[in-house]
Amino acid sequence: MINQMIKKYPKLYVIIRSVIVFLLFWFSAYFQYIPIRLFHIQPHTASKTIQVLLSTFSSAILFFIFLFIYWKDVKKEFKKFTKHFMENMDIGVRWWMVGLFIMMVSNVMITYFFKAGGAGNEKIVQDMLDALPWLMLIDAGILAPFNEEIAFRKTLKDVFSNKWLFAFLSFLLFGGGHVIGNATQFVDYLYIIPYGALGGAFALAYYETDTIFTSLSLHMFHNTVLVLLSIFVL
Secondary structure, three states: OHHHHHHHOHHHHHHHHHHHHHHHHHOHHHHHHHHHHHOOOOOOOOOHHHHHHHHHHHHHHHHHHHHHHOHHHHHHHHHHHHHOHHHHHHHHHHHHHHHHHHHHHHHHHHHHHHOOOOOHHHHHHHHHHHHOHHHHHHHHHHHHHHHHHHHHHHHHHHHOOOHHHHHHHHHHHHHHHHHHHHOOOHHHHOOHHHHHHHHHHHHHHHHHHOOHHHHHHHHHHHHHHHHHHHHHOO
C-alpha cells in the first residue's frame, strides 16, 4: 500500500515525510517522558545532571529514528561526500566562514546597540555544560548536529528545489528553532539572525555539494569546538 503510494505520488510522499520528520524534531523533548515515567523523575525539580541525561536520551532516540527513516539517502550521500571529499569540504568551509562572519558581526551589533546579554539558548546550554561537559560533547557535538541537519536541511531540500528559497527557509527555521522557545523580550528575537546565518550557510553548502555530510561535518566541527572551548577555556 505504502510502496504503491510512493510510486504514484513520489513528491507527496516526500512532503509528508519531511513534515513528519520536522514535527518529530520539534516535539522530540517528549521522548524524555520515557525515562521520567520509568524512573519516577520529577522534571521540574530535577538537577542539571538529570536534565542533561534526559536531553541526551531524547537526542539519541531522535538520532536513530532519523537514521532509520533516511538510511538509503544517508548511505548514498556519504558515498558522494567521500568520493569528492576535498571539493565538498572546500565549498563547505567557504560557506561556513561566511556564516560564521555574519554570526559574529550580528552578535556584536546586537550586544552593542541593544545591550543584550546573549541568547537564552546559550545560557541554558552553558548550564548543562557545567553539569556534564563530556556527555554534552556527545549531545551537542554529534547528536544535535545530525538531528538538526536532517530537520532543517534535509527535509527542506527535499521539498524546495530553489537554492535561495531553501537557504532562506533554513535561515529562518534554524534561527527561530534556537531562539523562540527561550525568548522573553523583543531583543531576544534578534538572535534569529546570528543563528540563522549559520543555518543558511550550511544550507548553501549542502545545496552546492548535494550531500548532507558537507554541512553535517562542519556543523559537528563548529559545535565541538565551542563545547571544548567552554570546557577548557570559559
